[in-house]
Amino acid sequence: MEVGFLGLGIMGKAMSMNLLKNGFKVTVWNRTLSKCNELVAHGASIGKTPAEVINKCTITIAMLSDPAAALSVVLDKDGVLEQICGGKGYIDMSTVDPETSCKINEAITSKGGRFLEAPVSGSKQPAETGQLVILAAGDKALYEAAIPAFDILGKKSFFLGQVGNGAKMKLVVNMIMGSMMNAFSEGLTLADRSGLNPLDLLDVLDLGAIANPMFKGKGPAMLQNNYSPAFPLKHQQKDMRLALALGDENSVPMPVAAASNEAFKKARSMGLGDMDFSAVFETLKVLKHSS
Ligand SMILES: NC(=O)C1=CN([C@@H]2O[C@H](COP(=O)(O)OP(=O)(O)OC[C@H]3O[C@@H](n4cnc5c(N)ncnc54)[C@H](OP(=O)(O)O)[C@@H]3O)[C@@H](O)[C@H]2O)C=CC1
Numbered sequence: 001m002e003v004g005f006l007g008l009g010i011m012g013k014a015m016s017m018n019l020l021k022n023g024f025k026v027t028v029w030n031r032t033l034s035k036c037n038e039l040v041a042h043g044a045s046i047g048k049t050p051a052e053v054i055n056k057c058t059i060t061i062a063m064l065s066d067p068a069a070a071l072s073v074v075l076d077k078d079g080v081l082e083q084i085c086g087g088k089g090y091i092d093m094s095t096v097d098p099e100t101s102c103k104i105n106e107a108i109t110s111k112g113g114r115f116l117e118a119p120v121s122g123s124k125q126p127a128e129t130g131q132l133v134i135l136a137a138g139d140k141a142l143y144e145a146a147i148p149a150f151d152i153l154g155k156k157s158f159f160l161g162q163v164g165n166g167a168k169m170k171l172v173v174n175m176i177m178g179s180m181m182n183a184f185s186e187g188l189t190l191a192d193r194s195g196l197n198p199l200d201l202l203d204v205l206d207l208g209a210i211a212n213p214m215f216k217g218k219g220p221a222m223l224q225n226n227y228s229p230a231f232p233l234k235h236q237q238k239d240m241r242l243a244l245a246l247g248d249e250n251s252v253p254m255p256v257a258a259a260s261n262e263a264f265k266k267a268r269s270m271g272l273g274d275m276d277f278s279a280v281f282e283t284l285k286v287l288k289h290s291s
């Protein structure tokens with residue numbers, strides 16, 4: 001199967017590499033073209049523009065940073081829209097809001113193309129090992145055509161109905177995750193300041209009802225001030241912001257998520273946006289120094 005891939009950041013690079021290693025022919029494009037080189041060394045072809053990739057491939061996947069990037073790659077000069085047409089499918093796996101996804105859907109389908117949104121749960125390592133959870137919605141025929149690729153990229157794919165539902169599900173999941181990360185950071189800080197060994201807290205948590213892969217995976221690194229990015233903090237803050245907007249639209253009070261968003265904003269203001277989202281832990285250390 002031949003696919004196009006637009007966006008070779010942390011996730012896009014791992015996902016396109018995984019497709020290549022599993023026998024797919026992949027044509028890649030990235031805004032910073034030099035990031036294509038490693039993929040080319042593993043057998044990928046390069047498209048010089050998104051339009052060129054769409055022209056070459058029947059199905060093209062995108063994995064881009066945020067709503068502005070997702071819209072720009074479709075609508076701007078040399079973008080997806082210039083070459084999309086009947087018989088071609090476009091799958092956006094970026095985390096965006098439902099409105100952005102619906103705008104992209106309208107643009108693609110107005111030219112006769114098929115559109116699927118398919119954001120993912122799971123980070124850098126699941127992307128490398130094909131263990132993502134795929135949250136698809138939109139064109140069912142395109143979903144079925146993409147299953148061979150989804151089976152490589154993920155451990156489970158959900159088809160959630162109309163465009164927007166995938167984006168909503170992803171934002172709800174990441175809203176919970178971002179709030180959990182803040183509660184976890186406060187717990188580690190409270191344990192330390194009250195005279196406990198935070199490593200003991202990690203062991204206690206791991207044996208109880210709130211054990212989870214995030215605490216287990218990120219806790220030890222956080223205690224060593226290691227925030228090597230798997231999921232950049234700036235993207236987590238974007239997801240909190242978009243989830244809060246979804247809460248506004250649906251009149252859902254979300255005081256916990258709102259406070260977590262403020263903590264992520266604080267971390268961004270401290271220059272931690274490109275670090276892993278667990279670096280929100282650092283905002284609590286600032287409070288210590290200033291008290
Ligand atoms: N990292 C993670 O754990 C996960 C991330 N996600 C979501 O996946 C998406 C990608 O995340 P991730 O790979 O971590 O992000 P990165 O920041 O590593 O990569 C972002 C990608 O978007 C491209 N990009 C940014 N702005 C533009 C633009 N204006 N025009 C064209 N391309 C642009 C970048 O190109 P360039 O290289 O030129 O900067 C790069 O390819 C995000 O929506 C994120 O929320 C979802 C699940 C997990």
Ligand SMILES: O=CCCC(=O)O
Pocket residue numbers: 095120121122123174231
């Ligand atoms: O959007 C990013 C999700 C990261 C994760 O699921 O670990």
